[in-house]
Each structure stands twice: as structure tokens, then as C-alpha cells.
Amino acid sequence: MTPADRKYSRTHEWVKIEGDIAVTGITDHAQDALGDITFVELPKKGSQVSKEKECGVIESVKAASDLYSPISGAISEVNEDLETAPEVINSDPYEKGWIFKISNFNKSELDSLMDAAAYEKFLETEE
Amino acid sequence: MHFHTYQNNYQNMKKTVLHEKHLALNARMSPFGGFEMPIQYEGIIKEHNAARNAAAIFDTCHMGEFLIQGAGAVEDLERIVSCSIKDIKIGGCRYGFICNEQGGVIDDQILYRLKENEFFMVVNSATEAGDFKWIREHLSNASSIENLTEQTGKADLQGPAAPKIFSKLMSEPVDEMKFYTFKYNYYRGEKVLTSRTGYTGEIGFEIYCSNDLIKKFWDDCIELGATPAGLGARDTLRLEMGFPLYGHELNQDTNAAESGFTRAIASKNFIGSSAVLDSSKRSRVLTGIVIEGRRAARAGDLVLDSDGNETGYVTSGSFSPTLGIAIAMAYVKPADVGTAVKIKTERGELAAKISEVPFYKGGTVRSDIRKFL
Numbered sequence: 001m002t003p004a005d006r007k008y009s010r011t012h013e014w015v016k017i018e019g020d021i022a023v024t025g026i027t028d029h030a031q032d033a034l035g036d037i038t039f040v041e042l043p044k045k046g047s048q049v050s051k052e053k054e055c056g057v058i059e060s061v062k063a064a065s066d067l068y069s070p071i072s073g074a075i076s077e078v079n080e081d082l083e084t085a086p087e088v089i090n091s092d093p094y095e096k097g098w099i100f101k102i103s104n105f106n107k108s109e110l111d112s113l114m115d116a117a118a119y120e121k122f123l124e125t126e127e
Numbered sequence: 128m129h130f131h132t133y134q135n136n137y138q139n140m141k142k143t144v145l146h147e148k149h150l151a152l153n154a155r156m157s158p159f160g161g162f163e164m165p166i167q168y169e170g171i172i173k174e175h176n177a178a179r180n181a182a183a184i185f186d187t188c189h190m191g192e193f194l195i196q197g198a199g200a201v202e203d204l205e206r207i208v209s210c211s212i213k214d215i216k217i218g219g220c221r222y223g224f225i226c227n228e229q230g231g232v233i234d235d236q237i238l239y240r241l242k243e244n245e246f247f248m249v250v251n252s253a254t255e256a257g258d259f260k261w262i263r264e265h266l267s268n269a270s271s272i273e274n275l276t277e278q279t280g281k282a283d284l285q286g287p288a289a290p291k292i293f294s295k296l297m298s299e300p301v302d303e304m305k306f307y308t309f310k311y312n313y314y315r316g317e318k319v320l321t322s323r324t325g326y327t328g329e330i331g332f333e334i335y336c337s338n339d340l341i342k343k344f345w346d347d348c349i350e351l352g353a354t355p356a357g358l359g360a361r362d363t364l365r366l367e368m369g370f371p372l373y374g375h376e377l378n379q380d381t382n383a384a385e386s387g388f389t390r391a392i393a394s395k396n397f398i399g400s401s402a403v404l405d406s407s408k409r410s411r412v413l414t415g416i417v418i419e420g421r422r423a424a425r426a427g428d429l430v431l432d433s434d435g436n437e438t439g440y441v442t443s444g445s446f447s448p449t450l451g452i453a454i455a456m457a458y459v460k461p462a463d464v465g466t467a468v469k470i471k472t473e474r475g476e477l478a479a480k481i482s483e484v485p486f487y488k489g490g491t492v493r494s495d496i497r498k499f500l
Contacts, residue, residue, distance in 0.1 A: 011128055011129065012128045013128070026128055030128045030130065033128075033130045033131075033132065034128070034130055035155075035167060035170060035171060035359070036170050036171050036172040036173075036448075038421055038423070038446035038453075039420070039421040039422050039423070039446065039453075041422075041474075057474060058128065059421070059422060059423060059446070061171045061172065061359060061363065061445060061446055061448075062131075062166070062171070062359060062445075063130070063131060064423075064473075064474065065128045065129060065130050066128070066129065067128060068128070086421070087172070090170075
């Protein structure tokens with residue numbers, strides 16, 4: 001089930017608003033498609049990220065994939081657990097597998113992101 | 128994220144007899160050696176760990192098998208394969224290279240001496256047709272080669288729990304099987320060829336039988352607790368052992384001696400021996416590299432010395448599930464273990480060090496089989 005409490009990008013990232021912080025990660029579909037995640041290159045705390053721009057890398061056993069930010073703003077926190085246990089993204093992509101948090105995010109950008117139902121529909125058309 | 132999407136309807140790809148089993152298990156399929164093969168089922172790391180800690184079963188039906196026999200078989204094979212043939216015991220297996228005249232590797236293979244003048248040869252799938260042609264062209268009139276590939280099913284059962292599973296399925300005892308030997312056994316009433324060989328570094332077996340029977344073997348092993356494992360895990364397992372993969376570490380442009388597998392090369396006359404046995408022709412050697420951290424190097428990445436000068440290239444690289452770091456194999460200018468190097472990847476440079484192989488030293492492959500029964 002795709003959590004209803006957040007929004008989704010076409011590149012399979014999610015963003016959940018917690019007050020004035022946007023928490024982000026990748027979807028269950030993305031972690032499943034990647035396979036076992038072995039390394040995450042996190043953006044630096046304090047750096048600016050832009051919507052749909054590459055801001056990190058996720059490596060799995062077989063390949064490396066760019067991580068895009070679903071929203072623009074400043075990186076306020078990164079999930080340091082991912083340095084030693086990146087596989088938590090596979091086992092819990094929506095909670096413990098969060099990747100980075102953004103402050104001063106651009107609220108208007110949320111409008112162009114998909115809700116859970118739209119993302120599920122999007123997945124159906126992708127296959 | 129953008130990621131590779133797997134499919135399972137590849138055009139012009141052969142399928143093994145276990146193909147439906149892989150689809151039923153929702154395997155991710157990919158082309159390999161002309162076949163549509165399972166890369167993973169539940170996950171590469173899970174499957175890798177099953178081989179290291181329990182039992183894993185691999186579909187290896189795609190590989191090639193030949194029967195070479197006749198009064199001239201030993202002499203012909205001495206000329207065609209780099210390892211010593213005449214001293215292979217009946218019941219013994221031996222690894223060697225088939226080289227071209229320049230000392231490049233046409234394939235790596237394992238020979239099973241069935242009788243004085245009868246040999247079973249196992250080769251890689253991508254090179255099977257070429258190997259058959261090459262060998263046939265180089266045999267004398269005193270020997271012959273038969274291609275048994277189409278009618279031979281094969282699977283690898285590997286891991287510390289493999290001997291118990293295997294002995295439950297085989298009619299005759301397996302407790303006398305020594306490393307790198309084979310015996311005939313009976314499974315479900317049919318005669319099968321079994322060997323204590325494999326590509327993982329753990330104790331285990333390869334079995335050769337009819338196509339019908341290999342399907343039953345697959346099911347029986349899974350029922351007895353073996354985890355289906357794909358080519359993804361097969362690759363991480365062999366890489367941890369420093370085993371070469373044809374097409375990566377070995378190809379027609381790599382001198383067989385540069386591989387470092389000197390036990391597979393005898394001081395004798397064979398096709399390519401003048402280049403292989405001439406050490407002056409060696410400017411680089413196949414080496415292990417350990418990387419600081421989890422970030423992987425990949426085939427083709429350049430290796431630089433600490434001054435930033437190019438010293439070689441990566442042939443294979445991956446995160447190592449058992450060691451928890453990234454490892455690689457590379458052809459580099461000879462350097463001592465511990466020498467600092469850098470690997471130039473698409474996404475930046477990785478700090479690394481020359482390492483011994485195998486990277487993983489805890490494997491059960493040579494253990495006394497009775498400990499696992």
C-alpha cells in the first residue's frame with residue numbers, strides 16, 4: 001500500500017511534510033526495482049537542492065542510480081544510519097529508510113507532485 | 128531514480144529447461160551467454176548469504192558439455208588445454224585454459240577424466256559453440272568430440288548445508304567425495320554425474336543429468352531447504368573468491384599467464400604456450416583490490432597509482448556482501464599487497480589498496496565433507 005500521507009514524484013521519490021520540514025525517500029517500487037542497496041551518497045547538510053535535479057546516488061549490487069530531490073530547498077538533515085546500513089531503504093522505504101530532510105522548501109512545488117492514488121496509477125502505466 | 132527494468136520475454140534468447148521455475152518464483156531475468164537467465168529471486172544478498180551459510184541452488188543448464196575420447200584423446204588434449212592431462216586421475220577434475228596461438232584465452236574449462244581415454248569437458252555458455260569448433264578442428268584422427276550440451280541438464284548446489292541435502296537425494300553415499308573429484312551416482316533411479324566442484328568457495332556439488340531429471344532435482348533441493356540463487360549472487364560469490372569470469376578477467380586478448388592461475392598452466396607444449404610460458408611478455412597481472420568503503424568499482428574503470436598515473440583497469444567489481452566493503456579484480460602493473468591505488472569511476476575517484484585473493488578466506492570448499500553430513 002502506498003502511504004496516503006505523502007506525495008510522489010515521477011522519478012519514484014516521496015516527500016512527507018512534517019511542519020516546516022519536508023522528509024524525503026524513495027518508494028517501495030523503487031527499492032524493489034533497485035534490488036539490494038549497498039551504498040547511498042547523501043547530499044551535504046546545508047546544501048541547496050532543486051526539484052528534479054540530481055542530489056545523490058543510490059548504489060545497489062548491480063548498478064548505481066541517481067537520486068533526485070522531489071522538492072527545492074535546503075538540506076537540514078540526512079539519515080546517517082544509511083552510511084552503515086543502507087539496506088534499511090529496502091526493508092522500510094517509507095519510515096526508517098528516509099533519506100534526507102529539507103527546510104525552507106518551495107510549497108508551490110507540492111502541487112505538481114502526485115498523491116498516493118495518482119502514483120499507483122502512474123506505476124500501472126509505466127509497466 | 129531511474130533504474131533498469133527487467134523483462135522476461137527477450138527476443139532470440141535461449142531458455143534453459145528450468146525457465147518456467149524461475150518465472151514461477153518471480154525471478155528477475157536477463158540475457159547471459161545467449162540465454163535468458165535468472166539474476167535474482169528474493170535478492171542478491173540473501174541468495175549470496177544462503178550459499179555462504181546454508182544451501183543455494185543455481186541453474187547452470189546454460190553451460191556447455193563435451194565428450195572427448197579416443198586413443199589420441201590425451202595427446203590431443205595436452206595440445207589444446209593448458210593444464211597437464213596425463214596425470215589427471217580417473218575420477219579427478221582439472222581446471223585449465225583453452226588458448227589461441229597468441230596465448231589469449233578462448234575459454235576456461237574443467238575436464239573430468241571418465242576413463243583412460245575418455246574426458247568430459249565443461250565450458251562456458253557464451254563460448255560453447257566456438258569451443259566445440261576449435262577443439263574439433265584441432266583433434267587428430269585418433270580422437271573425437273561429441274557435443275552433449277543440448278541433452279545435459281546441470282545445476283550447482285553449494286553451501287555448508289549442501290552435503291546433507293545432496294546425500295538425501297543420491298542413492299550412493301557421498302561421504303568419500305574429495306574436493307575436485309567426481310563420481311557417478313543414482314538419483315531417482317537414473318545414473319547421474321556428480322562432482323565436488325563449484326564457483327562459490329563453499330562446499331558443494333555440480334550435477335549433470337537428463338533435462339527431465341534436472342527439473343526434479345531443482346524441486347527436491349528447494350523442498351529440502353536450498354535457496355534458489357541467480358547469477359547476481361553467483362557473481363558476488365565468485366568475486367569474493369577471486370575466481371575469473373570469462374568475458375571479464377579472461378578473453379582472447381588476455382594472456383593466460385597474466386591471470387595468475389599458474390596451476391592451470393603446465394610447462395609443456397600446447398597451442399599458445401610460447402606466449403603463455405614466456406614471462407617477458409607479462410606487463411600486467413590479475414590482482415585483487417579492496418576499496419575503502421562500500422562504493423563499487425565496475426569493469427572498465429581505470430586504476431591509477433598514488434601519483435595519478437594509469438596502472439591498469441578493473442575487470443570486475445562489486446560490493447562484497449560477506450566482507451561489507453567493495454572489492455574488485457583488475458589487470459595492473461605488478462605491485463605489492465597493500466600498495467595504495469585509486470580507481471577512477473564515473474562518479475569520482477575511490478581510494479583503494481592492492482589485496483590478496485581470495486578476499487574471503489572462510490570458505491568450506493575444501494573441508495572434509497563428513498563434517499557436513
